[in-house]
Amino acid sequence: MNGKTILILGGGIGGLVAANELRRLLPREHRIVLVEKNAQHAFAPSFLWLMTGDRRPEQITRDVRQLARPGVEVVLAEAQSIDLPNRRVVTTAQTLAYDTLIIALGAELAPEAIPGLAAAAHTFYTFDGAARLRDALREFGGGTVAVVVSALPYKCPGAPHEGAMLIANTLRQRGLRNVDVHLFTPEAQPMPVAGPALGDAVKQMLEGQGVAFHPLHKLTQVAGATHELSFEGRDTVKYDLLVAIPPHRGPRIMRELGLTNEAGWAPVDRHTLATKHENVFALGDVTAVSIPGRWKPDVPMLLPKAGVFAHAQAEVVARRIAAEIMGTGAGGTFPGIGYCMLEAGESLAGYAFGDFYAEPAPQVQLRRMGKTWHWGKVLFEQWWLAPFGPRRAALQWAMTLGGKALGIPVIL
Ligand SMILES: Cc1cc2nc3c(=O)[nH]c(=O)nc-3n(C[C@H](O)[C@H](O)[C@H](O)COP(=O)(O)OP(=O)(O)OC[C@H]3O[C@@H](n4cnc5c(N)ncnc54)[C@H](O)[C@@H]3O)c2cc1C
Incomplete structure (x- = not known):
């Protein structure tokens, strides 16, 4: 050979x-x-x-x-x-x-594809962006936070929802009272590929964490000087802190x-x-x-x-x-099987999983929020970042056992 x-x-x-x-x-x-x-x-x-x-x-x-x-x-x-x-x-x-x-x-991320976006927006979609946003959240004095999905498609359908909930939670933990967190997206519902029932469940999660959800908002322009967002066919929206999921290509x-x-x-x-x-x-x-x-x-x-x-x-x-x-x-x-943990803050997460190749449409369910899903995500992170050796093998073993006990798929 x-x-x-x-x-x-x-x-x-x-x-x-x-x-x-x-x-x-x-x-x-x-x-x-x-x-x-x-x-x-x-x-x-x-x-x-x-x-x-x-x-x-x-x-x-x-x-x-x-x-x-x-x-x-x-x-x-x-x-x-x-x-x-x-x-x-x-x-x-x-x-x-x-x-x-x-x-x-x-x-690739292409924030320059929407006029005004690159100069005005923070993002947690890059390593450097997430570090800068951490500092901005520490300094934020209160007001309106707009988290905006700026275009479709984007990676990780859960991440904008998690980001908005975690931002709301972080600002709450800082003791800020005068904060409104809004999530805008061109989609008709959260995670539309997973169907209306899951979308409703995620909407409830957002509401529970103090995030206002605004579907069918297609961003066209950002005026950084006046802190205004323009959406197709809608009134402009004012913000104090802008966090964007940039366009992808x-x-x-x-x-x-x-x-x-x-x-x-x-x-x-x-x-x-x-x-x-x-x-x-x-x-x-x-x-x-x-x-x-x-x-x-x-x-x-x-x-x-x-x-x-x-x-x-x-x-x-x-x-x-x-x-x-x-x-x-x-x-x-x-086989088209997948899952994701939806972080909500306070070590709580939801868990969505399903068969994306199911006919006639994907079958996806959301399990109730709990600490298990958060710790599962932490375990996966630790496994992913561990060099090959006994620690990595032990983490893999723990996750495989955990997946069996919970009756859920684990991709390792
Ligand atoms: C904030 C955030 C949270 C997320 N959370 C989750 C989650 O909880 N669960 C989940 O399933 N997914 C999540 N994702 C999505 C996940 O990270 C991506 O879907 C995944 O990384 C895609 O893997 P990939 O190998 O296709 O691309 P990547 O992991 O992006 O890898 C592409 C690699 O190619 C390299 N590269 C690009 N161009 C070149 C070049 N010309 N030459 C050499 N190298 C190049 C890049 O540097 C990069 O390392 C999240 C994403 C973000 C941004």
Whole structure:
């Protein structure tokens, strides 16, 4: 058997899982090469705790090489272009040849896409942004906080709701009384992909935490000087502190290569994550995965962008590639199962889980708020950031047992 090279672009959630799983499954004669532009990996779900002051920056970052299984070759460089016919990728460090390519480059944030937004808004969608927002919340003297989902799609359907609830809770804990927290979104309800019942349950959670929810608000412009938000077809809204989920777009090199649809995301087979190019897979936030159900009669629903999906897809892609190389069968398919913990503050969280490939529409449930879900999220964070070794194995064991006891899926 000739040694193969599997090249993975992007060492975030999906890229790291794919690299580590491939290294676990394939003998050393096969090279696993991971290209990542940032030496420091920051765990995005913990940005919310960075914002609230519950985590210090160094607690949620790791050198990406520590998180890669021994034997994964990590190249710290930016991928600049992909040469599909010749199976090569040009990076800022070197040109890399591959037999199989996995693209896990995530989504780019584009705050400049909405006039006035970049200069006026805070965000907890980046590591630096969450740290700056933590300081702004400490200094905030009271007034109206507007949390705005500025465009669709965005990653982690739960995060804007969690962010708004945690901001309300943080300001309450500071003893501020004169605070109103509002959440604006172009969507018709919270987490629309999960159906109306779940949307109502999340609305109740928001209400319970003192967050006013405003659906069907499409942001068009921000006037930073006068602190005003303009929404399509609606009156302007005044704010004192603006927190935005910036517009997202697909990575430049994929758009330039024509690997994306009109919206800028990569269409893939929803079960195998294969692109239309032989030996090229895409997974995680870069993808556009159609799922059963419709937004409107002519608009199909898409799988939300979330780490839990990037993770599970990466395992499937790795197993399929390894099975093909080793000649051991098909390696499995991605079933569309996912979950998320919705942090509300005070160590409380809700838990939404379900089957996003269910016909005729996704089946998603929300379990009642409790501390279990919060501590489950903490456990996952600790596992994700632990280097390979006994501590990581013990955390994995604890989560597997916990999942069995609670009768819920655990993706590790
Ligand atoms: C505040 C917040 C909270 C969240 N909470 C949750 C949660 O609770 N549960 C959940 O499931 N999801 C959550 N998510 C979403 C989750 O983080 C993403 O969906 C997930 O990271 C997607 O994984 P990915 O591998 O597709 O992309 P990423 O993890 O974003 O990885 C992409 C990687 O590619 C690298 N890269 C990009 N371009 C290049 C290039 N040209 N060359 C080299 N490297 C490059 C990037 O540096 C990055 O490391 C949250 C996101 C945010 C922002």
